[in-house]
Amino acid sequence: MASSLVRGRYVVCKVEDRHTPQVIEDGAVFQRDGVIVEVGPYADLAARHQPDEVLGSPDHVVLPGFVNSHHHVGLTAFQLGTPDMALELWFASRYRKRDVDPYLDTLYGAFEMIESGITTVQHLHSRANGPLERIHGTASDVIRAYDAVGMRLSYSFNVRDQNRLVYEADDAFLRRLPEDLRAETAEALRAQTIPLEDYFALFESLHREHAGKERVRVQLAPANLHWCSDRALGMLRDHAARYHVPLHMHLLETRHQKEYARRRSGGTAVTHLRDLGMLGPHLTLGHGVWLTEDDIDLLAESGTMVCHNPSSNLRLRSGIAPLNRLEARGVRVAIGLDDCSLNDDRSMLQEMRVALKVHREPGMDDRVPTCPQVLKMATEHGALSTPYGTHIGTLEAGRAADMVVIDWKHITWPYLDDEVPVVDAVVHLARTSGVRTVLVAGEPILRDGRFTRIDKQAALEALAESLRVPLRPDELRRREFSKRLMPHVQRFYADEGYLDVPPGQPYMHANCRH
Ligand SMILES: [Zn+2]
Numbered sequence: 001m002a003s004s005l006v007r008g009r010y011v012v013c014k015v016e017d018r019h020t021p022q023v024i025e026d027g028a029v030f031q032r033d034g035v036i037v038e039v040g041p042y043a044d045l046a047a048r049h050q051p052d053e054v055l056g057s058p059d060h061v062v063l064p065g066f067v068n069s070h071h072h073v074g075l076t077a078f079q080l081g082t083p084d085m086a087l088e089l090w091f092a093s094r095y096r097k098r099d100v101d102p103y104l105d106t107l108y109g110a111f112e113m114i115e116s117g118i119t120t121v122q123h124l125h126s127r128a129n130g131p132l133e134r135i136h137g138t139a140s141d142v143i144r145a146y147d148a149v150g151m152r153l154s155y156s157f158n159v160r161d162q163n164r165l166v167y168e169a170d171d172a173f174l175r176r177l178p179e180d181l182r183a184e185t186a187e188a189l190r191a192q193t194i195p196l197e198d199y200f201a202l203f204e205s206l207h208r209e210h211a212g213k214e215r216v217r218v219q220l221a222p223a224n225l226h227w228c229s230d231r232a233l234g235m236l237r238d239h240a241a242r243y244h245v246p247l248h249m250h251l252l253e254t255r256h257q258k259e260y261a262r263r264r265s266g267g268t269a270v271t272h273l274r275d276l277g278m279l280g281p282h283l284t285l286g287h288g289v290w291l292t293e294d295d296i297d298l299l300a301e302s303g304t305m306v307c308h309n310p311s312s313n314l315r316l317r318s319g320i321a322p323l324n325r326l327e328a329r330g331v332r333v334a335i336g337l338d339d340c341s342l343n344d345d346r347s348m349l350q351e352m353r354v355a356l357k358v359h360r361e362p363g364m365d366d367r368v369p370t371c372p373q374v375l376k377m378a379t380e381h382g383a384l385s386t387p388y389g390t391h392i393g394t395l396e397a398g399r400a401a402d403m404v405v406i407d408w409k410h411i412t413w414p415y416l417d418d419e420v421p422v423v424d425a426v427v428h429l430a431r432t433s434g435v436r437t438v439l440v441a442g443e444p445i446l447r448d449g450r451f452t453r454i455d456k457q458a459a460l461e462a463l464a465e466s467l468r469v470p471l472r473p474d475e476l477r478r479r480e481f482s483k484r485l486m487p488h489v490q491r492f493y494a495d496e497g498y499l500d501v502p503p504g505q506p507y508m509h510a511n512c513r514h
Pocket residue numbers: 070072124250286338
């Protein structure tokens with residue numbers, strides 16, 4: 001398909017500020033070869049262009065495709081037997097995870113994302129065992145799945161070179177364990193140990209293999225402060241500069257991570273990164289729940305971004321991020337689903353609603369999130385947190401034609417007051433079942449609710465079939481191992497005083513004052 005005209009009763013082009021979306025009534029987007037040529041009134045564009053196809057109608061609303069700025073896997077932790085619990089314990093429980101085919105698993109996640117209007121994903125690949133060739137194979141399977149379904153991808157592999165189980169060195173933690181568990185734990189840690197040089201070799205080969213592709217970018221991801229030595233962080237910073245790629249880093253997800261940073265350097269996690277010269281617009285911090293006021297100032301001054309994962313923060317008892325303070329200080333914030341949404345699915349439509357409503361501090365002032373604000377987080381800001389930057393994220397001439405077309409009647413049925421603003425209606429009321437067509441680079445990858453490139457039912461059947469076998473011996477062993485390990489992980493945090501640290505005020509904006 002060389003060209004198309006995508007028509008809507010409303011075309012939401014972009015969000016100018018937190019109260020002002022740019023909307024064209026009875027509008028259209030004309031795209032040719034995947035690039036937006038013109039956006040304007042439908043009648044004008046229809047008269048000026050001869051598209052190969054017209055998509056949408058006066059019964060649809062057209063928006064920029066959403067960006068899920070923080071994603072890891074298809075089948076969720078809960079689906080794989082790890083219940084919701086405090087993040088630090090959840091990590092240990094995840095050892096029980098059975099092996100899932102990475103290609104089918106990635107497709108499963110991609111189906112749900114696309115069906116909710118997500119066109120671009122920041123895939124943060126983690127926890128694959130070495131050696132390098134094996135990780136490269138898994139990474140290639142993940143990338144191949146997005147390519148098969150047609151989704152735009154920013155891929156990165158989480159770099160971890162220390163503190164794999166708790167917030168102390170692996171050897172020190174091993175010494176805490178009883179004899180019978182120590183050897184098994186050491187073996188599990190050995191399997192996860194990847195030489196730093198191999199991480200960068202993986203990045204360089206994937207970066208080279210996918211260079212020049214329209215829908216694939218490869219970037220870098222320091223897993224989290226406690227998981228990275230200063231040497232690793234320095235190498236990540238230098239590689240990011242050399243290859244001109246962004247960094248996405250989990251940071252300050254829990255108050256225990258805030259305490260870890262204090263013990264490591266005497267300052268905060270953000271001052272640690274500042275001292276290493278890592279802050280800047282190329283860095284996005286995933287979560288950022290426990291930022292201080294001074295941290296937020298540093299982010300604002302340096303242009304560092306944050307990726308807000310509100311449902312995940314709720315489910316894993318991390319707290320509520322200071323979104324209102326970040327917004328007030330002008331920090332750009334994206335949204336991530338983190339495979340941990342309230343419905344255990346991948347609906348950006350719902351996640352926008354969570355972000356909209358969780359931060360409603362008591363009061364009557366104008367500091368709580370607005371609908372245009374969360375839409376901007378899910379589109380333009382998400383785009384800026386990936387290597388695509390200003391290539392995607394809004395519907396403007398010259399940008400990639402990534403769009404979601406939603407049934408307007410589905411949103412307004414059976415009645416909606418005609419003074420409700422369009423963006424407010426979408427953010428409050430749109431459901432995955434109302435998403436009709438999704439375009440990436442001008443190509444409808446979901447058309448009238450059906451995937452155009454791949455048989456979803458067959459792929460999900462294959463996934464189910466692959467798991468319809470008894471657990472293999474090593475999967476059974478891992479399941480038992482995670483159960484035996486758990487009390488020791490719990491004891492570490494108690495013995496080391498992590499649980500005694502005053503919780504501060506883990507809600508609303510106030511948690512950054514402590
Ligand atoms: Zn994450």
